[in-house]
């Protein structure tokens with residue numbers, strides 16, 4: 001039903017439906033439904049508890065993109081998380097686990113705030129649920145963060161995938177970081193009263209993104225396209241995308257429904273063969289669809305003592321005419 005080793009937690013829903021989460025980054029490295037793998041992990045992925053795991057579903061916090069104080073996409077992907085609540089079978093048969101990550105010397109060296117992340121992962125028969133809580137444990141200071149779930153979906157052939165429901169304004173750049181606003185950092189001040197006044201981001205301040213026209217940024221379109229396909233290097237931002245959309249022709253030719261809550265923005269990403277990613281064979285681009293779901297455009301400003309909640313659901317659409325449907 002459930003298993004914890006030094007490296008991973010395995011949730012087992014029965015009928016070969018499992019989810020494996022590595023303590024390193026609380027990275028989901030496998031989601032099998034009836035033994036069919038839904039998650040892409042590169043054959044070159046390095047599991048050394050230091051580097052990011054190339055693939056899976058990783059937790060990006062507190063910064064998305066390049067970051068002067070720490071690693072790209074923050075520190076939470078390269079830290080060992082703890083289990084807050086061990087794997088538990090719920091009365092309806094679903095299985096859940098709660099991971100947590102707290103600030104420590106390592107995080108304080110990059111981002112000097114006390115925080116706690118709680119990350120509940122629940123495995124259903126044909127669904128995977130993620131519930132996130134960010135707590136600002138400071139008694140004095142707000143903090144500002146990006147939070148993104150960075151998913152590498154396994155697909156039979158990226159050229160066949162169709163995304164339905166992302167018909168929002170699109171901005172594209174090969175380095176999506178151009179669209180992420182720089183916001184004020186308070187990297188030294190948690191224990192220093194004088195610094196409080198230097199912190200300029202007000203609660204609920206809307207931080208707008210801008211396009212650096214001197215870069216290679218291009219606005220692709222304001223589009224009402226009903227169907228989006230990925231057949232070239234892609235790094236497309238859908239600001240405030242709809243909270244539900246679908247991806248057709250995923251594993252076993254099924255349709256995956258994405259539902260998100262309090263994670264406004266979506267990026268659809270595939271490096272194709274143009275970008276040499278570490279720990280990734282370029283021919284693997286055909287087998288993956290990168291999907292980033294989170295707060296990219298307007299970082300969250302969380303007041304002292306406050307909590308922020310968000311969620312993501314991945315679920316297979318039940319095929320109405322599939323005879324196997326009766327057995328689900």
Ligand SMILES: O=P(O)(O)OC[C@H]1O[C@@H](O)[C@H](O)[C@@H](O)[C@@H]1O
Nearest residue numbers: 052072073174175176177235277
């Ligand atoms: O290797 P990482 O840190 O997981 O990043 C993967 C990719 O993440 C994307 O968000 C960036 O736009 C790419 O430039 C980057 O290569």
